[in-house]
Amino acid sequence: MRRTGLPGVLIAGLVTMFATISARAEAPPSFAANGTLTACTNPTLPPMTFVNGAEASALAGFDIDLVREIAGVWNLRPDIVQMDFEGMFPSLSAGRCGMVISGVMRQATRERNFDAIPYYESAMVVIARAGTPKISSFSELSGQTVAIETGTSYGRLIEIENAALAAQGKPPVRVQLYPSEDQVIQQVLLGRAHAALSQDVEVLYRRRQLGGKVTTIFKPDIPDFHDFAIYIRKDSVDKARLEQAVDELRRRGTLTALAHKWNIDDTLEEAAATRGAPSRFDVQTFLSALVSRAFFKGAAMTLIMALLSHVTAIAISIPIALALNGRRSLIQPVLSAYVAVFRGAPTLLQLLFIWNALPQFLPIFRESWFTPFLAAWISLSINESAYQVEINRAALRAVDRGQSLAAEALGMKKSHVYWHIVFPQALRIALPPTINDFISLLKTTSLASVISLQELLAVTQIQVARTFQFTEYYSAALVWYLGIVFFFLYVQKRIERRFTWADRDKAAAHDA
Amino acid sequence: MTLNRLPDPEKRLSIRDLSKLYKEFVALDHISLDIERGEKIVVLGPSGSGKSTFIRCLNRIEPHDSGVLMIDGKIIDQKTDLTELRGRVGMVFQNYNLFPHLTVLENCAVAPRLVRRIPRGKAEDTARRVLAQVGIAEQASKYPIQLSGGQQQRVAIARALCMDPEIILFDEPTAALDPEAISGVVLIINDLAAQGITTVCVTHEMGFARRISDRIVFMDKGRVQEITPPEEFFTAPRSARARAFLNEMIRF
Numbered sequence: 001m002r003r004t005g006l007p008g009v010l011i012a013g014l015v016t017m018f019a020t021i022s023a024r025a026e027a028p029p030s031f032a033a034n035g036t037l038t039a040c041t042n043p044t045l046p047p048m049t050f051v052n053g054a055e056a057s058a059l060a061g062f063d064i065d066l067v068r069e070i071a072g073v074w075n076l077r078p079d080i081v082q083m084d085f086e087g088m089f090p091s092l093s094a095g096r097c098g099m100v101i102s103g104v105m106r107q108a109t110r111e112r113n114f115d116a117i118p119y120y121e122s123a124m125v126v127i128a129r130a131g132t133p134k135i136s137s138f139s140e141l142s143g144q145t146v147a148i149e150t151g152t153s154y155g156r157l158i159e160i161e162n163a164a165l166a167a168q169g170k171p172p173v174r175v176q177l178y179p180s181e182d183q184v185i186q187q188v189l190l191g192r193a194h195a196a197l198s199q200d201v202e203v204l205y206r207r208r209q210l211g212g213k214v215t216t217i218f219k220p221d222i223p224d225f226h227d228f229a230i231y232i233r234k235d236s237v238d239k240a241r242l243e244q245a246v247d248e249l250r251r252r253g254t255l256t257a258l259a260h261k262w263n264i265d266d267t268l269e270e271a272a273a274t275r276g277a278p279s280r281f282d283v284q285t286f287l288s289a290l291v292s293r294a295f296f297k298g299a300a301m302t303l304i305m306a307l308l309s310h311v312t313a314i315a316i317s318i319p320i321a322l323a324l325n326g327r328r329s330l331i332q333p334v335l336s337a338y339v340a341v342f343r344g345a346p347t348l349l350q351l352l353f354i355w356n357a358l359p360q361f362l363p364i365f366r367e368s369w370f371t372p373f374l375a376a377w378i379s380l381s382i383n384e385s386a387y388q389v390e391i392n393r394a395a396l397r398a399v400d401r402g403q404s405l406a407a408e409a410l411g412m413k414k415s416h417v418y419w420h421i422v423f424p425q426a427l428r429i430a431l432p433p434t435i436n437d438f439i440s441l442l443k444t445t446s447l448a449s450v451i452s453l454q455e456l457l458a459v460t461q462i463q464v465a466r467t468f469q470f471t472e473y474y475s476a477a478l479v480w481y482l483g484i485v486f487f488f489l490y491v492q493k494r495i496e497r498r499f500t501w502a503d504r505d506k507a508a509a510h511d512a
Numbered sequence: 513m514t515l516n517r518l519p520d521p522e523k524r525l526s527i528r529d530l531s532k533l534y535k536e537f538v539a540l541d542h543i544s545l546d547i548e549r550g551e552k553i554v555v556l557g558p559s560g561s562g563k564s565t566f567i568r569c570l571n572r573i574e575p576h577d578s579g580v581l582m583i584d585g586k587i588i589d590q591k592t593d594l595t596e597l598r599g600r601v602g603m604v605f606q607n608y609n610l611f612p613h614l615t616v617l618e619n620c621a622v623a624p625r626l627v628r629r630i631p632r633g634k635a636e637d638t639a640r641r642v643l644a645q646v647g648i649a650e651q652a653s654k655y656p657i658q659l660s661g662g663q664q665q666r667v668a669i670a671r672a673l674c675m676d677p678e679i680i681l682f683d684e685p686t687a688a689l690d691p692e693a694i695s696g697v698v699l700i701i702n703d704l705a706a707q708g709i710t711t712v713c714v715t716h717e718m719g720f721a722r723r724i725s726d727r728i729v730f731m732d733k734g735r736v737q738e739i740t741p742p743e744e745f746f747t748a749p750r751s752a753r754a755r756a757f758l759n760e761m762i763r764f
Contacts, residue, residue, distance in 0.1 A: 407623075
């Protein structure tokens with residue numbers, strides 16, 4: 001590994017190295033400041049780095065354990081920082097991270113700017129349903145559908161292959177993109193995709209859940225998908241020290257133990273293949289998901305977000321509706337534009353805009369007080385208020401003009417006329433469409449999972465990614481959504497029953 | 513009958529040259545009239561003659577543009593406190609405009625409670641007494657939708673009476689009533705006059721007009737054409753317009 005001149009020196013060198021290795025390995029690298037080893041990770045790649053369970057702060061995985069072991073070698077305190085994938089390498093350059101360890105492959109392009117220290121061998125794999133014959137090159141996938149995860153470098157690989165296929169006059173590999181790895185594998189299980197691209201550790205990690213239903217049909221030898229690596233800022237001394245620390249752990253058997261712990265050693269592959277497939281619908285899993293704390297919290301978040309947003313929307317919409325229904329004024333075109341824009345733009349776009357684009361213009365929204373909860377509350381309130389304005393306008397218009405005239409003729413003030421005469425009647429008219437909108441909003445909150453709000457659907461997806469039991473968890477979510485919606489339909493019925501004055505038959509029954 | 517140029521503060525209502533414009537259209541054209549306490553006035557005239565606009569000016573639901581409107585010696589203009597004015601000048605609408613979400617009792621008690629700040633119990637006691645006076649005490653807890661047209665009309669009158677007004681304006685009170693119900697309204701209006709309440713009533717119903725009027729004000733094209741007692745108006749109207757109008761009515 002080191003450049004040495006003469007064989008004699010080499011032997012001597014090896015002897016001294018062996019003697020001093022433990023002492024040398026304990027010398028900490030320059031990026032460890034104040035006895036702390038800061039490692040940045042993006043915990044979305046089980047089993048390397050992920051959130052295990054319902055708590056977002058509970059990081060786990062091979063990488064997380066490895067950071068703790070390396071810190072132990074150097075007698076440092078490990079400090080693991082979560083961040084977006086895109087933010088990790090800039091943060092490494094800026095010195096906010098000492099190292100990046102996040103299931104990142106060692107790739108030549110990245111090594112131009114950073115030093116990479118490989119720590120675990122991996123391979124890219126092409127998987128398909130059990131029983132699919134093995135292949136020996138990508139070109140055999142010509143004309144087939146292959147599922148891959150959005151945002152990975154697998155897509156680029158297929159593009160290059162397709163260019164080669166096109167040159168030979170063969171049909172290209174058809175690509176389907178999915179936002180998460182569990183959904184990619186599900187397409188293979190369902191037979192919608194012929195094959196999927198993944199990393200062997202992920203497939204090994206999932207083998208229990210998959211129960212031998214998929215098989216690896218091709219293991220291409222591509223250098224860029226060969227090793228997981230820790231990245232540090234370029235520094236040959238630090239690189240050597242980290243290499244030594246990793247070697248030390250390998251020698252001690254720590255890496256093997258971790259691989260076994262996280263179920264990514266391939267000794268169990270045959271055993272897994274012979275295991276029986278899990279049942280189609282596991283009632284036990286469904287029931288325990290239904291009553292789980294995670295689902296209860298998710299449903300509570302959905303309900304709170306919907307209620308809070310709708311109450312805010314109603315509060316915003318009433319003055320706007322009154323202004324739009326009132327005398328002509330300069331503010332009316334502004335309010336009409338507000339309604340048109342927020343009713344016209346897709347809710348998902350509004351959420352993404354407020355969460356991702358707004359902070360670019362106004363740095364104040366980058367601060368930590370601007371949580372996904374707050375962003376979702378603002379977006380959904382504004383969006384819903386635009387709809388509610390139209391409901392309120394129609395309801396206020398539907399109250400006969402003679403009502404306010406009669407009230408004014410009795411000497412009532414404008415505020416009395418509104419509160420005691422117009423609003424109660426408008427409420428009766430607005431109630432059914434408002435509850436209708438509320439039920440719609442309740443389901444729209446699921447969009448907020450894109451900005452990482454932990455509502456019911458986000459919780460469901462996390463549990464599915466962890467367990468691979470789609471049917472059970474989707475069903476549990478369905479039951480929760482329906483339960484909440486039916487409750488509010490019941491509330492609507494109860495409230496409408498109180499408006500006996502609007503219906504002659506009911507009023508008579510009320511009398512009797 | 514000739515009127516002074518100046519309004520007479522001794523009269524309940526004294527009106528001089530009252531005019532109202534809707535952009536170019538002259539709705540009321542120099543109306544002058546004195547009305548006594550307890551007097552029953554009926555305003556007749558063809559559609560579009562301005563009679564509804566005229567009575568709506570009297571409680572300033574339609575503010576007039578020029579001329580003088582004086583009630584009990586006080587000039588009514590943009591400086592007038594509308595709450596006080598409308599407490600003194602009640603109104604009964606053609607479609608009654610009862611509040612559908614309130615019971616009959618609440619319809620009658622809501623304005624005294626909110627406008628006069630009378631406690632609920634006291635306002636409802638008054639409302640019950642007034643409902644008995646117009647003959648529908650037993651309907652107090654019903655909603656307007658449960659009542660017949662005649663009963664609704666009585667609630668509308670009771671609602672106005674609960675504010676203890678000196679003048680009540682009626683806008684086509686019999687438009688949707690059967691003959692029996694009309695007779696009921698006649699009794700009530702005559703009873704009001706006996707209590708010293710002045711009534712001004714716009715109507716199309718000739719028989720009804722005859723039975724509830726001390727004087728008929730005949731209007732056409734925003735102007736007062738003639739003011740005469742009913743027996744004279746229906747037998748020997750002075751103006752050519754009134755004669756033509758009556759002929760038209762008889763033919764129907």
